[in-house]
Amino acid sequence: MGAIFLLSWLMQSLSGTVVINQENAEHGAAPLTWLQYVASPEFWDRTLQNWQSEFLAVGTMVAFSIFLRQRSSAESKPVGAPHVTTAESSE
Amino acid sequence: MRRFLRDNALSLFFFALFVLALFGQSIAGFLRTNEDLSQHGMPEQGYLAFVFSSDFVVDVAENWQSEFLQFLLFIAATVWFVQRGSPSRSSPVTKASAPMRIRRSAPMQPRMRRPARRHRGCVASSTRTHW
Numbered sequence: 372m373g374a375i376f377l378l379s380w381l382m383q384s385l386s387g388t389v390v391i392n393q394e395n396a397e398h399g400a401a402p403l404t405w406l407q408y409v410a411s412p413e414f415w416d417r418t419l420q421n422w423q424s425e426f427l428a429v430g431t432m433v434a435f436s437i438f439l440r441q442r443s444s445a446e447s448k449p450v451g452a453p454h455v456t457t458a459e460s461s462e
Numbered sequence: 463m464r465r466f467l468r469d470n471a472l473s474l475f476f477f478a479l480f481v482l483a484l485f486g487q488s489i490a491g492f493l494r495t496n497e498d499l500s501q502h503g504m505p506e507q508g509y510l511a512f513v514f515s516s517d518f519v520v521d522v523a524e525n526w527q528s529e530f531l532q533f534l535l536f537i538a539a540t541v542w543f544v545q546r547g548s549p550s551r552s553s554p555v556t557k558a559s560a561p562m563r564i565r566r567s568a569p570m571q572p573r574m575r576r577p578a579r580r581h582r583g584c585v586a587s588s589t590r591t592h593w
Contacts, residue, residue, distance in 0.1 A: 412490045422483040
């Protein structure tokens with residue numbers, strides 16, 4: 372999974388380099404090397420905004436699934452289960 | 463306090479990562495828009511001005527939107543679909559598999575000769591149970 376993450380991040384950096392160089396060519400600005408792109412705020416802005424929302428999503432899912440229920444969902448505790456039980460002990 | 467940290471470590475960990483990533487995003491976005499502005503010959507803006515600008519807010523909002531969509535669809539889809547081999551429950555929760563709720567519509571009975579052990583979350587009880 373770590374390898375898949377790194378590969379996808381690499382793919383993002385490579386395609387991002389291509390995009391920014393296309394835009395730079397339109398503006399008559401110099402193209403960036405991959406190393407320059409990876410150090411640029413554009414790359415980190417994109418990376419961090421996606422990370423930020425992923426962490427928010429996982430965190431809220433962990434926290435909310437303590438209290439919220441969805442009837443018949445395999446991911447939810449049973450509707451009548453008390454909050455303190457974990458999904459395993461509520462079965 | 464320590465107990466609180468230990469019991470909630472998972473949520474706190476992700477919340478901390480979220481705050482750090484959001485802060486990092488604000489810095490990177492601030493630098494990026496200033497680069498863009500100076501490229502277009504416009505004056506750069508301050509950090510606070512950026513953080514309250516629609517540039518930053520739209521980036522944050524579009525990511526939240528897709529995450530909550532993911533969250534919603536996952537919960538909803540698991541009502542109808544299962545995945546063989548998944549570590550989650552293998553079948554939807556039905557009334558038959560859910561534990562009984564113990565409702566007290568009458569005051570507690572006086573203790574019987576052998577009262578049942580009470581554990582949290584345990585279904586067994588010596589008092590009357592009603593649906």
